[in-house]
Amino acid sequence: MQLEPMQMALPVTLPDDETFSAYFGGEESLEVNHLKATLENRNDDFQFTYLCGLADSGKSHLLYATCIAAQELGLSTMLLSLREVISFGPEVLDGLESLDVLCIDDVHLVAGVDIWEKALFNFFNRFNEKGKCLVVTADLLPDMLHINLPDLESRLKWGTTFQIRSMSDDDKAEALVKRANMRGLELTDECARFLLTRLSRDMRALLDILDRLDHASMAAQRKLTIPFIKATLKL
Template sequence: MASRRLVTGQMGLALSLRDDCRFDNFLALPGSRQQIVDFIHQQFSAEQERFVYLWGVEGSGRSHLLQAACHHWASNNRKVQYLPLADLHSLPPEQVMAGLENVDLVCIDEVNLIADQQNWLEALFHFFNRSRDSGTCLLVSADVPPVRLALGLADLQSRLSTATVFQMDTYIDADKICILQFRADCLGLQLSDEAAGLLLNRAPRQLDSLIERLRELDRSSLIHQRKLTVPFIKKVFGW
């Protein structure tokens, strides 16, 4: 799968954006999620708002939207940096964050993961101060709203609370089926209600895992020139 390569800070740490995490393949179901997508895609991209905080449970689409924003800004020749803290929190934060106030957009994913790491908290706080002075736009995600982060640095918690905050709703099973069918269509595949229900009932129910299973089916259907029928899906996964 293609990806956009990024380099961050003085460490020269190579990171990648998933090529399939873009606005055009994010199914914003009716409700608040559509409003969030519109806000990030339009007002935030136009820099009418410079600091946005998204929160929701794992698999609610936070990481997809952060990477989609990076893709969108980069396609308009603007400097971007995506920071997945799940991959970075064990590294020296001062080096990871160095110079990022000179980037147009910085997306910090899963800030909740460094809630008890004082070195990261202080580095983020100082970076937020520098980015405010330089005009860098910030898009931050976590699994809880700012007031519930329980950070070990009150000044950083206060700074996060100044962001425009959006909650990403939890997907119900019907939403996941719609998303699977939408993503299948993006791949040029047809996924019936029965086939989508089979995936939902047999595979791990986290949305990321379900979409990864769909990618496996895409590869297998191409190799074997088969449609995504229930028997074929069962054969691919040994169900």
């Protein structure tokens, strides 16, 4: 039985602060301007974008932001994290062609898996219609993924490709300060760098920590200082 896409639970929760304006590369970066244009001009032709980058490049953030922007335009959309749904099999793609905008994260995880490759190729063909927008991410370029199905590799080369550099520690510190400011939370550069030296450098983990600190700061009516951070996180 084919699943209705809007009846399926989102594989991930869309963070309300992972918007284009919060993207560390800048709201006026080439990739952000391109993604905005694909949503605005999607009635012209099928729009396909391939975002390539290693961990902490911000490519998943761009998928969240694309879905949020699509929702604001009243479009039906979904973010499909292959890391989250790969165990359910390629049947998760059934029915998603009815969406206006689909974002698929971590395509590289199914490269070399024949059943997934065939399903992605077939879905690509079903979704390839005027008014549709598809954005996918992977860690490498299509011809470096070791895809077994040549037709799928060819499809992944169709659209506009962006290679996104990984975030440096300076980028991460700046992103943490910016994200805190968006929440009305004051995080000094010194505190941001303290978090980077004492905790995981994974940006998603750092943002989860920032969320904890935000709640703790509000509850205690305290500013974020290094002693307060140490006490809250038991460092």
